[in-house]
Amino acid sequence: QVQLVESGGGLVQAGGSLRLSCAAAGSIFRVATMGWYRQAPGKQREMIASITTSRDTAYSYSVKGRFTISRDNTKNTSYLQMNSLKPEDTAVYYCATQNTSPQYWGQGTQVTVSS
Numbered sequence: 001q002v003q004l005v006e007s008g009g010g011l012v013q014a015g016g017s018l019r020l021s022c023a024a025a026g027s028i029f030r031v032a033t034m035g036w037y038r039q040a041p042g043k044q045r046e047m048i049a050s051i052t053t054s055r056d057t058a059y060s061y062s063v064k065g066r067f068t069i070s071r072d073n074t075k076n077t078s079y080l081q082m083n084s085l086k087p088e089d090t091a092v093y094y095c096a097t098q099n100t101s102p103q104y105w106g107q108g109t110q111v112t113v114s115s
Helices: 027-031
Strands: 003-007 010-013 018-025 034-039 046-051 057-059 067-072 077-082 091-097 109-114
Touching (some): 018 109, 077 091
Parallel strands (some): 010 109
Antiparallel strands (some): 018 077
16 A cells, blocks of 8 residues: 655645655555656646656646755655745645556645735
């Protein structure tokens, strides 16, 4: 059984920072590419960052240069450092495995950025 649990969301003012964590229970973390997604009200879920087991990273245009994805395999945890937050970053943020079948998802954590 694989479980992903996100934490670190909250309310922050525009320009502020948050760090999200995604803790994985189960051995799959060490072989999985991990991704972070977000879904704003009324919008489709979008992938914003990913990191492979060799720590190659990729970002969506909307967050590149502001967000940083990382992983700690000793802790089975992926992180998303979010800087220079904007009101349009307000969404529920999810982590998920990328290259597994099935794909595993966390329950999501709310990030709200006030203007």
